[in-house]
Amino acid sequence: MLRKTFIPLFIFIIILFFNAPAFPAPSLHDYAFYVNGDLYVRSFPAAMDASGFDPNTGLGTLVITFQSLPAGNYSFRAFFDHEIQETINGFDNEYGGYFGSPAPGQTWEIGEPGYQTGSVYNHFLSGSLTNSNGIPVETRDDVSMAMGWDFALSAGQTARIRLFLTSQTPSSSFYLTHTDPESEESIYFFGELETDSETITPPSTPAGPIVGITGASYAYSTGGASTSFGHTVEYQFDWNGDGTSDLSFWGSSFQSKTWTGVGTYQVRARARCVTDPGLLSTWSEPLTVLISPSSSTYFVVTNPAGLQVVIDGVMYTTPVGFEWSPGSTHTIEGMSPQDNGMGTRYVFGLWSDGGAQSHTVTAPSSPYTCTGSFTIQYRLVTTVEPAGSGEVVPGGTGWYGAGQGVGVEARPNAGYRFRGWGGDITGTQSPTTVTLNGPMS
Secondary structure, eight states, X not given: OHHHHHHHHHHHHHHHHHHSOOOOOOEEEEEXXXXXXXXXXXXXXXXXXXXXXXXXXTEEEEEEEEOXXXXXXXXXXXXXXXXXXXXXXXXXXXXXXXXXXXXXTEEEEEEOOSSSSOOHHHHHHHTOOOSOBSSOTTTOBOOEEEEEEEEEEOTTOOEEEEEEEESSOOOOSEEEEEEETTTTEEEEEEEEEEEOOOOBOOOOOOXXXXXXETTOEEEEEOOOOOBTTOOOEEEEEESSSSSSSSBOOSBOSEEEEXXXXXXXXXXXEEEEESSSTTOBOOOXXXXXXXXXXXTOOEEEEEEXXXXXXXXXXXXXXXXXEEOOOXXXXXXXXXXXXXXXXXXXXXXXXXXXXXXXXXXXXXXXXXXXXXXXXXXXXXXEEEOOSSTTSEEEESOEEEEEETTOEEEEEEEEOTTOOOOOOOTTOOSSOSSEEEEOSSOBO
């Protein structure tokens, strides 16, 4: 009984398979593009990439790029007249549809192409697509689809329009459909416009004197800001760091400042686009400037700034200034090492006056600046996993100069094999050399 029921079922399946209708692929009867007043019929604009598009079936992806153009308003429209199963059931039995809502500036229309009835092609030419479906399911006719965008570009801005024509239902939030009811096959048409927004980078930290006296003029410079469209930039300085009360005029990257008040100031700079003055960068990192009374005679600074020194037994953060009587003696000392708690520390190198790390100075009769130079060291921490499986040489925690190359070697214990480095060190080579450009572990 099993054999008798199995054989007829097999034959029935084979009969169904060979009698299933074979529908040909859709064909592209006509297509056109309208780009800022220029019409392209059955051809592609030079700025369009059609490498992902099949002009026979009318399926695939098209990308047109607008770039290196003057500021202004731009238009683009695309028209497609497909035929689905035309050799089997003709071309005037199809219908259109749409899903979702178009994006701002996006227009569309579904209708008879205009050879007999309808006017979608004329609307395509005139730029007045109606955002309507002229061939719903109850009407049925020769379906064509059109879609367009109207948009504005700033000088140098780039825009890209991508068109997608596919036989698979898309996930796009808005699309048009062209459907053949007999085969239940559809063509889906959707697109997207994207524009590159202009950006601007912040300038460098201002460079100039970090100590001074009231009433004197000091010159500062910045630079390095740029826009993504290559526009000219100009600069503004913030002389006290609050962004509101003491700002320079917009202009050159070189500007001067005369302070009238004693204090510590955070000098910053920012940039803006000359073409689009509303495009501002963020503020740069600040330069700390100490302004003392004009009677001040002695300044102590460090390189880098902001490190600690001991003056006459009292700790200060640089820069710092003193009003000392000419001829008086004082002790200055550079604290070393100074650890920032994040794997970086500063080691004293030398004083600009040639004195020792801690030495006595004599106050001069005119303003004088003594600079302490420090070198940067980074922390290297090495460990072994699992514990007891071997050792790394050098082991534990060590400090090394910035940019220094350090040789490290893994030495496995008996019964273990070295498999590779982890953390900030990669690879399987041992020994190897690592360069300390920051803390590593």
